[in-house]
Amino acid sequence: MTMFRSIAFTAAAALAVAAGSAHAATATTTFNVRITITAACNITTTAPTDVNFGSQPSTATNVDNQGALNVNCTPSAPYTIALDNGQNGTDVNSRKMSSGTSLVPYQLYRAATRTAADVWGSTTGGSGNVYAGTGSGSNQTVPVFGRVPSTNFPAGSYADVITATITY
Template sequence: MHPVVRLFAGTAALALGVASAPGYAATATTTFNVRVTITAACDITTTAPTDVDFGSQPSTATNVDNQGALNVNCTPSAPYTIALDNGQNGTDANSRKMSNGTELVPYQLYRNAARTAADIWGSTTGAGGNVYAGTGDGSVQNIPVYGRVPSTNFAAGSYTDVITATITY
Protein backbone atom coordinates (compact mmCIF):
# COMPACT_ATOMS: atom_id res chain seq x y z
CA MET A 1 0.00 0.00 0.00
CA HIS A 2 1.26 3.40 -0.82
CA PRO A 3 2.48 5.33 2.24
CA VAL A 4 0.03 8.28 1.65
CA VAL A 5 -2.91 5.90 1.38
CA ARG A 6 -1.77 4.11 4.53
CA LEU A 7 -1.53 7.45 6.38
CA PHE A 8 -5.03 8.40 5.19
CA ALA A 9 -6.46 5.02 6.23
CA GLY A 10 -4.87 5.30 9.68
CA THR A 11 -6.17 8.84 10.20
CA ALA A 12 -9.67 7.83 9.13
CA ALA A 13 -9.64 4.86 11.52
CA LEU A 14 -8.47 7.07 14.36
CA ALA A 15 -11.24 9.58 13.65
CA LEU A 16 -13.88 6.84 13.62
CA GLY A 17 -12.61 5.44 16.91
CA VAL A 18 -12.81 8.80 18.64
CA ALA A 19 -16.27 9.47 17.25
CA SER A 20 -17.61 6.14 18.39
CA ALA A 21 -16.22 6.29 21.95
CA PRO A 22 -18.99 6.55 24.58
CA GLY A 23 -19.62 10.15 25.78
CA TYR A 24 -20.23 11.05 29.37
CA ALA A 25 -22.26 14.30 29.96
CA ALA A 26 -22.68 15.88 33.36
CA THR A 27 -26.00 17.44 34.48
CA ALA A 28 -27.09 19.65 37.32
CA THR A 29 -30.51 20.92 38.35
CA THR A 30 -31.92 23.80 40.35
CA THR A 31 -35.38 25.07 41.25
CA PHE A 32 -36.94 28.50 41.25
CA ASN A 33 -40.24 30.01 42.38
CA VAL A 34 -42.93 31.61 40.28
CA ARG A 35 -44.93 34.26 42.18
CA VAL A 36 -47.70 36.77 41.83
CA THR A 37 -49.33 38.94 44.47
CA ILE A 38 -52.93 39.79 43.68
CA THR A 39 -54.44 42.75 45.47
CA ALA A 40 -58.15 43.29 45.94
CA ALA A 41 -59.81 45.80 43.65
CA CYS A 42 -63.35 47.10 43.30
CA ASP A 43 -64.85 49.28 40.62
CA ILE A 44 -68.16 51.10 41.03
CA THR A 45 -67.86 53.33 37.95
CA THR A 46 -67.30 51.07 34.93
CA THR A 47 -70.98 50.28 34.48
CA ALA A 48 -73.19 53.31 35.13
CA PRO A 49 -75.74 53.12 37.94
CA THR A 50 -79.46 53.10 37.24
CA ASP A 51 -81.24 56.12 38.72
CA VAL A 52 -84.06 55.75 41.22
CA ASP A 53 -86.80 57.43 39.19
CA PHE A 54 -90.20 57.73 40.82
CA GLY A 55 -91.73 59.00 37.58
CA SER A 56 -94.70 61.34 37.36
CA GLN A 57 -97.11 61.00 40.28
CA PRO A 58 -100.34 62.75 41.33
CA SER A 59 -100.10 64.88 44.48
CA THR A 60 -102.32 62.36 46.28
CA ALA A 61 -99.94 59.39 45.99
CA THR A 62 -98.46 57.72 49.05
CA ASN A 63 -95.64 55.21 49.45
CA VAL A 64 -94.43 55.58 45.87
CA ASP A 65 -91.80 52.87 45.39
CA ASN A 66 -89.19 52.36 42.70
CA GLN A 67 -85.64 51.11 42.48
CA GLY A 68 -82.37 51.80 40.77
CA ALA A 69 -79.09 49.91 40.91
CA LEU A 70 -75.39 50.24 41.51
CA ASN A 71 -73.05 48.05 39.50
CA VAL A 72 -69.84 46.90 41.19
CA ASN A 73 -67.04 44.64 40.06
CA CYS A 74 -64.78 43.36 42.82
CA THR A 75 -62.01 40.79 43.06
CA PRO A 76 -63.37 37.30 43.81
CA SER A 77 -63.84 36.76 47.57
CA ALA A 78 -63.01 40.43 48.36
CA PRO A 79 -65.38 41.83 51.00
CA TYR A 80 -66.70 45.34 50.39
CA THR A 81 -69.19 47.83 51.76
CA ILE A 82 -71.14 50.53 49.93
CA ALA A 83 -72.20 53.70 51.72
CA LEU A 84 -74.73 56.26 50.47
CA ASP A 85 -74.44 59.86 51.61
CA ASN A 86 -77.33 62.07 52.75
CA GLY A 87 -77.80 63.72 49.37
CA GLN A 88 -77.71 67.46 48.77
CA ASN A 89 -80.61 68.32 51.10
CA GLY A 90 -80.49 65.83 53.96
CA THR A 91 -78.77 66.19 57.30
CA ASP A 92 -78.58 62.40 57.80
CA ALA A 93 -79.70 59.21 56.10
CA ASN A 94 -83.16 59.56 57.67
CA SER A 95 -83.84 63.03 56.26
CA ARG A 96 -83.09 62.83 52.54
CA LYS A 97 -85.07 65.27 50.40
CA MET A 98 -85.45 66.06 46.71
CA SER A 99 -85.63 69.76 45.90
CA ASN A 100 -87.31 72.08 43.45
CA GLY A 101 -85.97 75.49 44.42
CA THR A 102 -86.89 75.89 48.07
CA GLU A 103 -89.59 73.17 47.97
CA LEU A 104 -88.46 69.83 49.43
CA VAL A 105 -89.97 66.34 49.10
CA PRO A 106 -88.78 63.68 51.58
CA TYR A 107 -87.75 60.26 50.29
CA GLN A 108 -85.74 57.29 51.51
CA LEU A 109 -83.29 54.73 50.08
CA TYR A 110 -83.12 51.15 51.33
CA ARG A 111 -80.87 48.08 51.09
CA ASN A 112 -83.83 45.69 51.06
CA ALA A 113 -87.10 45.57 49.14
CA ALA A 114 -89.05 45.38 52.43
CA ARG A 115 -88.18 49.07 52.98
CA THR A 116 -88.28 48.91 56.77
CA ALA A 117 -86.54 51.37 59.10
CA ALA A 118 -83.83 48.75 59.66
CA ASP A 119 -83.15 48.68 55.89
CA ILE A 120 -82.34 52.40 55.49
CA TRP A 121 -79.12 52.71 53.48
CA GLY A 122 -76.65 55.21 54.85
CA SER A 123 -72.97 55.63 55.55
CA THR A 124 -72.54 54.32 59.10
CA THR A 125 -70.06 51.44 59.43
CA GLY A 126 -69.40 49.14 62.37
CA ALA A 127 -71.90 48.15 65.05
CA GLY A 128 -75.36 49.41 64.12
CA GLY A 129 -74.10 50.30 60.66
CA ASN A 130 -76.40 50.91 57.74
CA VAL A 131 -74.08 50.29 54.77
CA TYR A 132 -74.53 47.53 52.21
CA ALA A 133 -72.05 44.65 52.65
CA GLY A 134 -71.11 42.23 49.90
CA THR A 135 -68.38 39.96 48.58
CA GLY A 136 -66.88 40.23 45.10
CA ASP A 137 -67.19 37.43 42.58
CA GLY A 138 -65.00 38.81 39.77
CA SER A 139 -67.91 39.96 37.62
CA VAL A 140 -70.25 42.94 37.61
CA GLN A 141 -72.78 42.60 40.43
CA ASN A 142 -76.05 44.50 40.21
CA ILE A 143 -76.88 45.93 43.65
CA PRO A 144 -80.51 47.16 43.88
CA VAL A 145 -81.21 50.52 45.52
CA TYR A 146 -84.82 50.57 46.75
CA GLY A 147 -86.49 53.94 47.08
CA ARG A 148 -89.71 55.29 48.55
CA VAL A 149 -91.47 58.65 48.57
CA PRO A 150 -93.88 58.48 51.54
CA SER A 151 -96.11 61.25 50.22
CA THR A 152 -96.32 63.40 47.09
CA ASN A 153 -98.58 66.01 48.73
CA PHE A 154 -96.34 68.91 47.70
CA ALA A 155 -96.39 71.69 45.11
CA ALA A 156 -96.38 70.49 41.50
CA GLY A 157 -92.93 70.48 39.91
CA SER A 158 -89.86 68.35 39.18
CA TYR A 159 -87.81 67.43 42.24
CA THR A 160 -84.27 66.01 42.25
CA ASP A 161 -81.42 65.08 44.53
CA VAL A 162 -77.93 63.65 43.98
CA ILE A 163 -76.58 60.78 46.06
CA THR A 164 -72.91 59.82 46.26
CA ALA A 165 -72.15 56.09 46.63
CA THR A 166 -68.77 55.13 48.10
CA ILE A 167 -67.35 51.61 47.97
CA THR A 168 -64.79 50.51 50.55
CA TYR A 169 -62.84 47.28 50.10
Protein backbone atom coordinates (compact mmCIF):
# COMPACT_ATOMS: atom_id res chain seq x y z
CA MET A 1 0.00 0.00 0.00
CA THR A 2 2.86 2.29 0.43
CA MET A 3 3.37 2.43 -3.28
CA PHE A 4 -0.30 3.11 -3.82
CA ARG A 5 -0.20 5.99 -1.29
CA SER A 6 2.92 7.37 -2.95
CA ILE A 7 1.28 7.35 -6.40
CA ALA A 8 -1.89 8.87 -4.99
CA PHE A 9 0.09 11.58 -3.19
CA THR A 10 2.08 12.42 -6.30
CA ALA A 11 -1.10 12.61 -8.39
CA ALA A 12 -2.77 14.84 -5.82
CA ALA A 13 0.26 17.13 -5.69
CA ALA A 14 0.34 17.40 -9.49
CA LEU A 15 -3.37 18.27 -9.56
CA ALA A 16 -2.82 20.95 -6.88
CA VAL A 17 0.01 22.57 -8.87
CA ALA A 18 -2.03 22.46 -12.08
CA ALA A 19 -5.04 23.92 -10.32
CA GLY A 20 -2.91 26.72 -8.79
CA SER A 21 -1.48 27.80 -12.14
CA ALA A 22 -4.91 27.71 -13.73
CA HIS A 23 -5.95 30.48 -11.35
CA ALA A 24 -2.95 32.81 -12.21
CA ALA A 25 -3.89 35.95 -14.17
CA THR A 26 -2.03 38.88 -15.72
CA ALA A 27 -2.85 42.50 -16.41
CA THR A 28 -0.95 45.11 -18.41
CA THR A 29 -0.73 48.86 -18.56
CA THR A 30 1.31 51.40 -20.47
CA PHE A 31 3.17 54.52 -19.41
CA ASN A 32 5.09 57.31 -21.15
CA VAL A 33 8.76 58.08 -20.91
CA ARG A 34 9.44 61.77 -21.59
CA ILE A 35 12.11 64.43 -21.64
CA THR A 36 12.07 68.02 -22.79
CA ILE A 37 15.43 69.21 -24.08
CA THR A 38 15.94 72.94 -24.22
CA ALA A 39 18.50 74.65 -26.41
CA ALA A 40 21.67 75.76 -24.67
CA CYS A 41 24.72 77.66 -25.79
CA ASN A 42 27.94 78.31 -23.97
CA ILE A 43 30.41 80.90 -25.19
CA THR A 44 32.78 80.49 -22.25
CA THR A 45 33.64 76.77 -22.36
CA THR A 46 37.11 77.57 -23.66
CA ALA A 47 38.69 80.99 -23.30
CA PRO A 48 38.61 83.17 -26.42
CA THR A 49 41.77 83.95 -28.32
CA ASP A 50 42.57 87.67 -28.22
CA VAL A 51 42.93 89.75 -31.35
CA ASN A 52 46.55 90.82 -30.84
CA PHE A 53 48.04 93.15 -33.43
CA GLY A 54 51.50 92.88 -31.83
CA SER A 55 54.16 95.62 -32.08
CA GLN A 56 53.92 97.80 -35.17
CA PRO A 57 55.80 100.86 -36.40
CA SER A 58 53.86 104.13 -36.49
CA THR A 59 53.94 104.00 -40.31
CA ALA A 60 51.99 100.73 -40.69
CA THR A 61 48.62 100.61 -42.42
CA ASN A 62 45.92 97.95 -42.56
CA VAL A 63 47.44 95.83 -39.81
CA ASP A 64 45.42 92.59 -39.76
CA ASN A 65 45.18 89.81 -37.21
CA GLN A 66 42.53 87.50 -35.83
CA GLY A 67 41.32 85.91 -32.65
CA ALA A 68 38.56 83.42 -31.97
CA LEU A 69 35.50 82.75 -29.85
CA ASN A 70 34.63 79.23 -28.79
CA VAL A 71 30.97 78.24 -28.81
CA ASN A 72 29.20 75.05 -27.77
CA CYS A 73 25.49 74.92 -28.63
CA THR A 74 22.81 72.25 -28.74
CA PRO A 75 22.85 70.36 -32.06
CA SER A 76 20.79 72.17 -34.73
CA ALA A 77 20.12 75.17 -32.43
CA PRO A 78 20.47 78.46 -34.32
CA TYR A 79 22.46 81.20 -32.58
CA THR A 80 23.84 84.66 -33.20
CA ILE A 81 26.85 86.39 -31.66
CA ALA A 82 27.03 90.16 -31.25
CA LEU A 83 30.15 92.15 -30.31
CA ASP A 84 29.68 95.40 -28.42
CA ASN A 85 31.32 98.76 -29.19
CA GLY A 86 34.15 98.23 -26.71
CA GLN A 87 35.06 100.60 -23.89
CA ASN A 88 35.86 103.59 -26.11
CA GLY A 89 33.50 103.34 -29.08
CA THR A 90 30.10 104.96 -29.45
CA ASP A 91 29.04 102.43 -32.11
CA VAL A 92 30.57 99.48 -33.97
CA ASN A 93 32.12 101.81 -36.55
CA SER A 94 34.05 103.79 -33.92
CA ARG A 95 35.79 101.09 -31.86
CA LYS A 96 39.05 102.38 -30.38
CA MET A 97 41.90 101.05 -28.27
CA SER A 98 43.21 103.45 -25.63
CA SER A 99 46.52 104.30 -24.03
CA GLY A 100 45.82 107.05 -21.52
CA THR A 101 43.96 109.70 -23.50
CA SER A 102 45.29 108.54 -26.89
CA LEU A 103 42.97 106.41 -29.01
CA VAL A 104 43.68 104.12 -31.98
CA PRO A 105 40.70 103.14 -34.18
CA TYR A 106 40.25 99.50 -35.18
CA GLN A 107 37.53 97.28 -36.57
CA LEU A 108 36.31 93.70 -36.03
CA TYR A 109 34.86 91.62 -38.87
CA ARG A 110 32.93 88.38 -39.36
CA ALA A 111 34.89 87.45 -42.51
CA ALA A 112 38.53 87.52 -43.59
CA THR A 113 37.65 89.83 -46.50
CA ARG A 114 37.20 92.65 -43.97
CA THR A 115 34.77 94.67 -46.09
CA ALA A 116 32.27 97.20 -44.74
CA ALA A 117 29.56 94.53 -45.11
CA ASP A 118 31.60 92.22 -42.83
CA VAL A 119 31.76 94.61 -39.84
CA TRP A 120 30.76 92.62 -36.75
CA GLY A 121 27.91 94.45 -35.06
CA SER A 122 26.37 94.76 -31.65
CA THR A 123 22.70 94.13 -32.48
CA THR A 124 21.70 91.10 -30.39
CA GLY A 125 19.26 88.56 -31.76
CA GLY A 126 18.61 87.42 -35.30
CA SER A 127 18.88 90.68 -37.19
CA GLY A 128 21.69 93.06 -37.95
CA ASN A 129 25.34 92.57 -38.68
CA VAL A 130 25.99 89.74 -36.24
CA TYR A 131 27.55 86.32 -36.73
CA ALA A 132 24.95 83.58 -37.27
CA GLY A 133 25.59 79.88 -36.77
CA THR A 134 23.99 76.55 -35.94
CA GLY A 135 25.03 74.40 -32.99
CA SER A 136 26.76 71.09 -33.49
CA GLY A 137 26.76 69.80 -29.92
CA SER A 138 30.53 70.24 -29.65
CA ASN A 139 32.95 73.16 -29.50
CA GLN A 140 32.95 75.37 -32.59
CA THR A 141 35.65 77.95 -33.22
CA VAL A 142 34.33 81.26 -34.53
CA PRO A 143 37.09 83.49 -35.94
CA VAL A 144 37.16 87.22 -35.18
CA PHE A 145 39.03 89.18 -37.83
CA GLY A 146 40.55 92.52 -36.85
CA ARG A 147 42.14 95.46 -38.63
CA VAL A 148 43.90 98.63 -37.53
CA PRO A 149 43.70 100.96 -40.56
CA SER A 150 46.60 103.16 -39.42
CA THR A 151 49.15 103.17 -36.60
CA ASN A 152 50.04 106.87 -37.03
CA PHE A 153 49.45 107.63 -33.34
CA PRO A 154 51.64 108.33 -30.29
CA ALA A 155 53.84 105.41 -29.20
CA GLY A 156 52.32 103.35 -26.41
CA SER A 157 50.48 100.14 -25.53
CA TYR A 158 46.83 100.36 -26.56
CA ALA A 159 43.98 98.07 -25.50
CA ASP A 160 40.22 97.72 -25.50
CA VAL A 161 37.78 95.14 -24.10
CA ILE A 162 34.96 93.69 -26.22
CA THR A 163 31.95 91.85 -24.81
CA ALA A 164 30.56 89.03 -26.96
CA THR A 165 26.87 88.15 -26.46
CA ILE A 166 25.38 84.91 -27.77
CA THR A 167 21.64 84.70 -28.39
CA TYR A 168 19.95 81.37 -29.02
